[in-house]
Amino acid sequence: MTDLFSxxxxxxxxxxxxxxxxxxxxFSLVMEEVKSPxxxxxxxxETILLGTYNYMGMTFDPDVIAAGKDALDRFGAGTTGSRVLNGTYQGHRDCEEALKEFYGMDHAMVFSTGYQANLGIISTIAGKDDYVILDIDSHASIYDGCALGNAQIVAFRHNDVEALEKRLKRLPSEAGKLVVLEGVYSMLGDIxxxxxxxxVSKEAGAMVLVDEAHSMGFMGPNGRGVAEDQGVLDDVDFVIGTFSKSVGTVGGFCVSNHPKFEILRLVCRxxxxxxxxxxxxxxxxxTSIRKxxxxxxxxAHLWENSKRLHKGLKDLGFTLGTETPQSAIIAVIMPDLEKGAAMWEALLSEGLYVNLARPPATPANMTLLRCSLCAEHSAAQVEQILGMFAAAGRAVGCIS
Incomplete structure (x- = not known):
């Protein structure tokens, strides 16, 4: 008999x-107590957290916590139902209104996770006769959305505009086409x-979906993400995001100006x-979104933290995922998994938690120590972090 686990x-x-x-x-670290973001x-x-995606530090915001406690008292622990049955409370509508205000868009739809937002939107709007054109380094939830909808997947080289344009030109002009991009790519932190x-997507007649999970809240003049920062938010058909990063809780969403968007509430599985x-x-x-x-x-402070940490790590001799700081994610490239795990443990012993990222989740089979900065990290903490990297790096032999 075949062992399905083989x-x-x-x-x-x-x-x-x-x-x-x-x-x-x-991959099995337990946090016994969380004192702050x-x-x-x-x-x-006591350990400094540098791997939590808590970019804006909203998890302990007093107004956010008070809103949650009040809702728990007034509405109970859960809805025990789907949004299309008994699961839409006043709070769900209010959350969608907050998203519409934040993005200045006509429609917003809240999902139970960010993963489900990608899974649901992509699989619903791109079916088996349609094409999804995506960056080869796209998140697993994007690939899974394509698989669920049975769409034709056309991948192009990471962040390569020319490769995207060539792929689009090869597709039938009459076919439905959805280009899926990310504002910030979570492994290397590049935009x-x-x-x-x-x-080039619009010139080819394609719709565009941008996942701003790792940029919402801190990139762009109003924190709407990379599309806003580059002045093209009005040209995006769908923005996907999550509450588990800058918003500081859990959930996902899609915002859009598409006039037929609301039908998705009835057809998105x-x-x-x-x-x-x-x-x-x-x-x-x-509450967090409105703040x-x-x-x-x-x-502004988060950007200062990113610049300071990137320069400091580079000066110490570490190899980083980007030449310049591009986001709140700074990836330190390790020679292999064994060295990466040893460095991760040495940092934890110093009192610093970072993410150890390994293949197949990482691009080009890299092993990474992924640092996610927070707006609540003080300048002194960033200096302390650099000291910990210096001590751990020398102890493990990653730097001289």
Whole structure:
């Protein structure tokens, strides 16, 4: 009899080999206490958090917490139903209104996760006779959205405008075409040349969806993401985002000006056939989104943190994923998984948590230590982080 788990044997062996070196399992860390957006207790030790996507530090905002507690008292712990049945409370509508205000768009649809937002929107609007043209480094939820809708996938080289244009020109002119892009790519923290990509997409008669999960809240004059920052937000047909990054809770969304958008509430399976978010979650999200509209000072401080950390790591001799700081993500490239795991553990021992990212999630089979900065990191904390990287890097032999 075939063992359905046998296909995982190489990964099981790789994990066993890694743990045999004596390193702690980097993918099962438990946070025993979270004290703030930037500090937690891990393995009994106070630890600086540099791998949480909590870009704007909204998880402990007093207004956000108060809104969640009030909704919990007034509406209970959950809705126990889908949005199209009993699962739309006043808070869900209010959250969608907050998104429409934030983006200045006509329509907003809230999903239970950001993954479901991509899964639902892509699979619903692009079917088996349609084409989805996407960056080869696109997030798993984008690929899964294509698979669920059975669309034809056409991938192009990462951030390559010319490659995108060539792919579009080869497609039948009468076919339905959706170009899916990301504002910030989560592994290396690099941004997409959206202005040029949207131009060639529109010239080819394609609709454009941009996932702004890692840029919403802090990029652009109003925090609307890379499309706003590059002056092309009005040319985007659909913006996908998540509440689990800058908003500081959980959930996903799509905003759009498309006149037929509301029909998606009846035909989008990951929206129709899943329970809606708890009232406390949509209350915290709506409050956070409205506060992010006025987050200019926090955005400016986050950019300062990014510049300071990028320069400091580069000066120490580390190889980084981007030549210049492009977002709140700074990826430190490791020579291999063993060295990366050893460096991750050494940093944790110093009192610093970062993400260890490994293939197949990473581009070009790279092993990365991925740093996600927060607007609540102080300048002193960033200097402390650099000191921890210096000590761990020398101890492991990553830098001289």
């Amino acid at each position: 296909k995982f044997d190489p990964l099981i062996q790789q994990r066993e080999d890694l743990l045999a070196t004596g390193v702690k399992d980097p 930037t500090v937690a207790v891990c393995n009994g030790k 997409a040349p959206l202005k040029e990509m949207i131009r 990951p929206y129709v056939f899943t329970a809606s978010l708890p009232p406390s979650v949509v209350a915290t999200a709506a 992010l509209m006025h987050g200019g000072d926090k955005r």
